[in-house]
Amino acid sequence: MAFSDPLPVLSLHDCCFSPYTNETPVLYQDDHQRVNKDHLTPRSQDQIEIVCLDLFESDHGDGGRDVIVIDKQLAAEIRTLRNKIKKAVRTVDQELITGPVDIEKNHTSEFFSLRDVSQQCAALCADLENMQADYWKWKVLLIEDCKTLDELRQPPLSQQRADLFLAIIVSLKEAMQYRHRTAGEFVKYSFHKAVATLSPERQKLMKEINGEINRLADKIDKYFQLAKYPHNPIVMKREIKSDLKTAFESIMDKLAAFREKFFAEFGKASKSMSEVREEEEEMYQRKELELKVCQIRLQQAFLSESGKMSRKYKLLVEHARQIVQVCACGERVLSGNSMKSVAVLEGAEGGYSVLVDRAGIIADLGKSDELATKYNREDVDNIIDATGKCVIPGLVDAHTHAVWAGDRVHEFAMKLAGATYMDIHRMGGGIHYTVNHTCAASEETLLSLLLNRMRQISQSGTTFVEVKSGYGLNLENEVKMLRVIDRARKVVPLEISSTYCGAHAVPKQTTAAEATQDILQTHIPHITSLVREGQLRVDNIDVFCEVGVFDVPQTRAILQAGKDAGMQINFHGEELNQLRSAEMGAELGAHAISHLEEVSPEGIAAMARSGTVAVALPTTAYMLRLRPPPVRDMIAEGVAVALGSDFNPNAHCLAMPVVMNLACVILHMSMPEALVAATINAAHALGQSAMHGSVEKGKWGNLLLLNAPTWEHLIYQLGCHNDVISAVIFKGDVVHQRTEQH
Numbered sequence: 143m144a145f146s147d148p149l150p151v152l153s154l155h156d157c158c159f160s161p162y163t164n165e166t167p168v169l170y171q172d173d174h175q176r177v178n179k180d181h182l183t184p185r186s187q188d189q190i191e192i193v194c195l196d197l198f199e200s201d202h203g204d205g206g207r208d209v210i211v212i213d214k215q216l217a218a219e220i221r222t223l224r225n226k227i228k229k230a231v232r233t234v235d236q237e238l239i240t241g242p243v244d245i246e247k248n249h250t251s252e253f254f255s256l257r258d259v260s261q262q263c264a265a266l267c268a269d270l271e272n273m274q275a276d277y278w279k280w281k282v283l284l285i286e287d288c289k290t291l292d293e294l295r296q297p298p299l300s301q302q303r304a305d306l307f308l309a310i311i312v313s314l315k316e317a318m319q320y321r322h323r324t325a326g327e328f329v330k331y332s333f334h335k336a337v338a339t340l341s342p343e344r345q346k347l348m349k350e351i352n353g354e355i356n357r358l359a360d361k362i363d364k365y366f367q368l369a370k371y372p373h374n375p376i377v378m379k380r381e382i383k384s385d386l387k388t389a390f391e392s393i394m395d396k397l398a399a400f401r402e403k404f405f406a407e408f409g410k411a412s413k414s415m416s417e418v419r420e421e422e423e424e425m426y427q428r429k430e431l432e433l434k435v436c437q438i439r440l441q442q443a444f445l446s447e448s449g450k451m452s453r454k455y456k457l458l459v460e461h462a463r464q465i466v467q468v469c470a471c472g473e474r475v476l477s478g479n480s481m482k483s484v485a486v487l488e489g490a491e492g493g494y495s496v497l498v499d500r501a502g503i504i505a506d507l508g509k510s511d512e513l514a515t516k517y518n519r520e521d522v523d524n525i526i527d528a529t530g531k532c533v534i535p536g537l538v539d540a541h542t543h544a545v546w547a548g549d550r551v552h553e554f555a556m557k558l559a560g561a562t563y564m565d566i567h568r569m570g571g572g573i574h575y576t577v578n579h580t581c582a583a584s585e586e587t588l589l590s591l592l593l594n595r596m597r598q599i600s601q602s603g604t605t606f607v608e609v610k611s612g613y614g615l616n617l618e619n620e621v622k623m624l625r626v627i628d629r630a631r632k633v634v635p636l637e638i639s640s641t642y643c644g645a646h647a648v649p650k651q652t653t654a655a656e657a658t659q660d661i662l663q664t665h666i667p668h669i670t671s672l673v674r675e676g677q678l679r680v681d682n683i684d685v686f687c688e689v690g691v692f693d694v695p696q697t698r699a700i701l702q703a704g705k706d707a708g709m710q711i712n713f714h715g716e717e718l719n720q721l722r723s724a725e726m727g728a729e730l731g732a733h734a735i736s737h738l739e740e741v742s743p744e745g746i747a748a749m750a751r752s753g754t755v756a757v758a759l760p761t762t763a764y765m766l767r768l769r770p771p772p773v774r775d776m777i778a779e780g781v782a783v784a785l786g787s788d789f790n791p792n793a794h795c796l797a798m799p800v801v802m803n804l805a806c807v808i809l810h811m812s813m814p815e816a817l818v819a820a821t822i823n824a825a826h827a828l829g830q831s832a833m834h835g836s837v838e839k840g841k842w843g844n845l846l847l848l849n850a851p852t853w854e855h856l857i858y859q860l861g862c863h864n865d866v867i868s869a870v871i872f873k874g875d876v877v878h879q880r881t882e883q884h
């Protein structure tokens with residue numbers, strides 16, 4: 143599923159109102175700028191039509207999303223789509239609930255089998271994608287519509303827009319889930335989502351069956367792996383159905399056990415009114431839960447019987463002029479001289495091809511004519527002709543602070559006028575300004591902001607990105623940020639590595655020593671227990687080691703505790719002052735250290751010895767007019783250098799192609815070095831270079847298709863990456879495709 147054209151970022155919390163209240167809604171675009179309606183133009187009212195966009199009948203609280211769409215044809219399309227989905231839902235549910243349906247006797251029904259239904263649903267997903275492509279048009283229509291309605295004093299305008307956009311986001315999220323999650327992942331995800339709606343006591347009971355659900359989900363995934371290549375579709379279909387039925391009956395049994403347990407625990411013989419009310423509420427929640435499980439069954443069916451299941455390969459990109467593998471011998475990281483060149487397949491007359499299997503993994507690559515003799519085109523879902531184009535690995539961004547609310551454009555002005563980063567920090571701005579806004583924002587608002595940024599990150603060619611917490615500082619808000627990252631991870635078509643960065647600044651009215659104790663005694667143990675219970679995933683631990691923030695001993699203690707809890711060390715060091723934190727990090731066996739503008743020669747040598755990756759962030763040096771990190775010395779000493787965008791409210795850059803250009807110009811890297819740093823080495827900084835960062839057999843099919851004669855154009859054409867990147871492919875799915883200009 144591709145991301146749409148720019149979705150305005152809305153506070154989902156603000157969107158949850160009925161369309162016809164009299165309250166003046168508050169609608170914010172990205173970073174809390176009020177929507178500007180000055181440029182609106184009038185349209186005639188007879189084109190307006192009301193249509194419900196609640197495509198998947200998701201849980202929206204107070205009864206769906208009626209939205210106003212100006213275009214009658216679009217309204218009709220949405221209605222047809224919704225009706226098709228409803229019909230599909232009913233058919234699949236009926237089949238799964240009442241058991242295998244005799245296909246012969248049901249020949250009059252619109253859908254003959256689950257397979258037909260899932261094919262319809264696959265078509266609907268494609269329709270959704272087409273709608274997305276048209277999305278920019280919708281937005282314009284809606285903006286025009288707003289003016290008309292404004293003049294007519296119709297219900298609050300921003301509310302209708304908010305509802306429409308939210309509904310689209312919800313549908314797209316659902317569609318993405320169909321596309322990018324395995325069935326088992328989806329079971330786990332939906333179950334956890336459902337459990338999250340229960341009270342803490344009930345959640346505790348559910349936890350006991352959590353393991354069972356996870357095992358079942360794994361079993362389902364295994365089953366689908368086996369069922370990939372059905373020789374006899376009808377027999378296989380029946381088998382799939384009955385296996386699904388058994389698996390879900392088992393889940394239902396577990397839920398029933400939960401119900402009994404609940405009553406044993408809470409169903410006292412004599413009940414007060416409040417107890418009865420509590421039970422009613424519980425009953426309602428259980429119903430909700432069961433409904434969710436029904437939804438899971440439906441989604442299972444889509445996944446299991448999608449026509450695509452029967453084909454062996456997802457994608458063939460053929461006839462490319464160059465395939466830039468970056469490395470070709472299974473290297474996990476490139477340092478020193480080996481950063482100076484990249485492995486490229488080029489020169490064959492018919493070009494080169496890469497084949498991605500059903501699981502999203504590169505099955506083969508090489509000369510197009512050789513692959514043509516080895517594989518049958520009929521076995522491939524999607525064939526892309528890349529004649530004249532180049533293929534490179536998806537980019538990896540090793541350092542971002544992408545979860546935040548409240549922009550800092552005013553601080554940019556202050557810095558241009560001469561204020562330093564630390565001047566602003568000491569005045570209570572900088573990180574503290576963002577902390578205030580991020581703590582005040584709801585989880586939904588932050589998620590919505592993050593999803594929008596992820597869309598931009600993905601469209602700029604990144605397929606794997608690190609995202610930090612660190613604008614919460616207190617436990618509650620740090621966990622909120624980590625949850626947002628986790629939720630995004632499940633719906634976006636790119637991989638996320640998440641980092642706990644509670645020691646990003648010293649909370650106001652606290653000393654660094656007190657904050658360190660709080661992190662050691664409260665934050666890390668709590669986060670570790672959430673990770674153990676499967677409620678969070680946290681990959682790395684980070685500290686901002688700097689004068690006026692955390693000193694070297696405090697940083698060491700926090701990093702060590704994180705490491706002991708199973709997190710990889712990946713921290714901010716030597717940015718503004720030389721504290722010898724690089725030496726400390728190397729001693730702790732840090733995976734990566736970021737910034738390093740002030741690193742000492744001894745620090746560089748220590749990092750080379752320990753194999754710690756240096757994550758250079760040229761946007762920071764550029765924005766803050768700092769002395770750039772000594773990348774040439776690092777490479778000369780054998781340190782592996784990676785790149786990150788450092789996207790944050792201080793350095794607002796999401797695009798790794800821009801970062802690579804800055805790395806070449808400001809950090810004096812060559813273009814191959816910049817590409818190595820933004821692919822295999824960045825993946826290694828995140829501990830994931832076994833599957834990311836190069837185009838090699840057995841790795842994820844994360845690829846960029848470049849509309850350029852040679853790959854270097856991606857770096858050379860500063861700011862033109864949206865034109866140069868013709869497609870972004872994540873695990874074999876095209877998640878972004880540039881509309882060709884004629």
Ligand SMILES: N=CN[C@@H](CCC(=O)O)C(=O)O
Pocket residue numbers: 543572573576686714717762788790791792
């Ligand atoms: N230096 C510390 N942290 C961030 C900046 C965070 C902020 O200014 O909000 C960085 O990596 O550049």
